[in-house]
Amino acid sequence: MESRIERLCIDRGLKMTGQRRVVARVLSDAADHPDVEELYRRASALDQHISIATVYRTVRLFEENGILERRDFGGGRARYEPTEDGPHYHLIDVETGKVVEFQDPEHERLMHAIAARLGFDVVSLRLELFGRRRNGPPAPDHRDAQNENVPPTPTGGRDPRLRDPIKDPADDTD
Amino acid sequence: MESRIERLCIDRGLKMTGQRRVVARVLSDAADHPDVEELYRRASALDQHISIATVYRTVRLFEENGILERRDFGGGRARYEPTEDGPHYHLIDVETGKVVEFQDPEHERLMHAIAARLGFDVVSLRLELFGRRRNGPPAPDHRDAQNENVPPTPTGGRDPRLRDPIKDPADDTD
DNA sequence: ATATTTGCAAAGCGTTTGCACGGTT
DNA sequence: AACCGTGCAAACGCTTTGCAAATAT
Numbered sequence: 001m002e003s004r005i006e007r008l009c010i011d012r013g014l015k016m017t018g019q020r021r022v023v024a025r026v027l028s029d030a031a032d033h034p035d036v037e038e039l040y041r042r043a044s045a046l047d048q049h050i051s052i053a054t055v056y057r058t059v060r061l062f063e064e065n066g067i068l069e070r071r072d073f074g075g076g077r078a079r080y081e082p083t084e085d086g087p088h089y090h091l092i093d094v095e096t097g098k099v100v101e102f103q104d105p106e107h108e109r110l111m112h113a114i115a116a117r118l119g120f121d122v123v124s125l126r127l128e129l130f131g132r133r134r135n136g137p138p139a140p141d142h143r144d145a146q147n148e149n150v151p152p153t154p155t156g157g158r159d160p161r162l163r164d165p166i167k168d169p170a171d172d173t174d
Numbered sequence: 175m176e177s178r179i180e181r182l183c184i185d186r187g188l189k190m191t192g193q194r195r196v197v198a199r200v201l202s203d204a205a206d207h208p209d210v211e212e213l214y215r216r217a218s219a220l221d222q223h224i225s226i227a228t229v230y231r232t233v234r235l236f237e238e239n240g241i242l243e244r245r246d247f248g249g250g251r252a253r254y255e256p257t258e259d260g261p262h263y264h265l266i267d268v269e270t271g272k273v274v275e276f277q278d279p280e281h282e283r284l285m286h287a288i289a290a291r292l293g294f295d296v297v298s299l300r301l302e303l304f305g306r307r308r309n310g311p312p313a314p315d316h317r318d319a320q321n322e323n324v325p326p327t328p329t330g331g332r333d334p335r336l337r338d339p340i341k342d343p344a345d346d347t348d
Numbered sequence: 349a350t351a352t353t354t355g356c357a358a359a360g361c362g363t364t365t366g367c368a369c370g371g372t373t
Numbered sequence: 374a375a376c377c378g379t380g381c382a383a384a385c386g387c388t389t390t391g392c393a394a395a396t397a398t
Contacts, residue, residue, distance in 0.1 A: 015371095015372060015373070015376095015378070016372080017372070017377090017378060018371085019379070020378085035362095036363085037362090049379090050380095051379070051380050051381075052363095052380095053364080053381075053382095054378080054379055054380075056362090056363060057378080058378095060363095060364090072246070077361095077362065078363090091288075091289060093294070094297050100294075102288060102291075104284070104288055107281075107284055107288065110278070110281055110284060114265075114276060114278050114303070115303055115305045116308075117276075118265055118276060118305075119307060120265060120274075120303070120308060121305055121306050122305050123268050123305055123306050124304045125301070125303045125304060126300060126301065126302045126304075127299070127300065128299065128300045129294070129296055130297045130300075131289045131294030131297055132294060132295050132297050134293050189351095189352065189353075189396090189398070191352090191354080191396070191397070192396090193354070194353090209387095210388085211387090223355085224354090224355095225355050225356075227354080227355065227356075227357095227388090227389080227390085228354060230388060231353080231354085231389085234388095250363095251387070
């Protein structure tokens with residue numbers, strides 16, 4: 001079946017090769033924010049002939065066509081998510097690496113107000129919260145929050161010491 | 175003379191080598207957010223014997239000791255600024271690459287409120303605004319705003335096409 | 349005196365690219 | 374048929390690291 005993202009590719013007149021179809025499907029099915037290696041892993045399960053270079057190229061192509069958005073949650077690897085609903089942001093659980101999405105209209109307003117105060121129009125912005133789960137029970141009523149399952153530092157970061165806000169889940173200090 | 179940051183190093187019991195003293199001075203004098211290559215350039219002016227590996231090591235050491243903070247404004251190079259006053263954030267002019275610092279108590283409050291709503295305590299956060307200067311004159315009254323002079327992509331980014339919010343200053347499209 | 353730090357060059361990591369081949373329109 | 378996309382391996386840019394010589398305490 002034609003995946004949601006394949007549809008977008010066709011609409012934009014992109015040449016649909018087998019590999020692109022596979023990446024499109026993997027992305028359409030992804031509810032998380034995979035990095036390229038993870039995409040490559042999932043794509044390989046559907047097509048053993050695909051190469052990681054192609055995944056890189058495809059991901060870049062999709063990004064350039066507004067189909068995908070690149071994220072940087074620290075750790076040196078870019079992560080991707082399909083462009084969908086309105087703007088939203090991410091809270092990364094420093095204990096588990098899990099990503100919670102949220103959006104907040106007041107925050108939007110405030111960002112524009114701050115930029116305006118400095119004499120600027122906002123072109124884009126980057127916001128990530130790094131947090132630790134509270135002892136008390138979490139507020140139950142956030143329809144906008146969506147959990148995911150990606151390890152904090154998928155395949156051994158380039159840096160043994162943790163320099164990025166995401167900490168190793170096995171490490172319990174701080 | 176003993177630089178502000180050298181003082182901090184001594185307070186923390188770091189061994190003060192000539193190279194570290196030089197990097198400390200360069201950082202103490204910096205009003206901007208230099209990357210490692212820029213630090214190396216400035217340090218080399220004071221000490222021809224210093225190597226870029228040492229600058230990398232020193233910058234990491236300082237960061238681990240809370241003397242420095244690493245920033246990522248896009249472009250693949252880490253940039254550094256001395257840990258100073260309270261938390262502040264950055265607005266990057268997409269036309270010129272200039273960085274304006276700001277802080278906003280309401281924003282702080284809001285971030286904590288959002289995290290709380292999701293059941294988290296904020297450990298840290300990342301916020302960068304990318305903006306374009308307005309036609310109208312900017313508000314004149316922001317004591318907290320501080321301009322700087324670092325080129326958007328100092329020494330030719332790793333990527334010819336602009337994938338990061340900072341755009342090439344020579345390029346006038348979008 | 350001893351443990352640390354430095355410089356150099358090599359390696360590492362994520363990502364991109366040149367080239368010849370293969371597939372899409 | 375013409376062009377574009379792919380795979381492979383090599384290259385790239387930033388950053389880290391192994392080792393022997395130099396230096397701080």
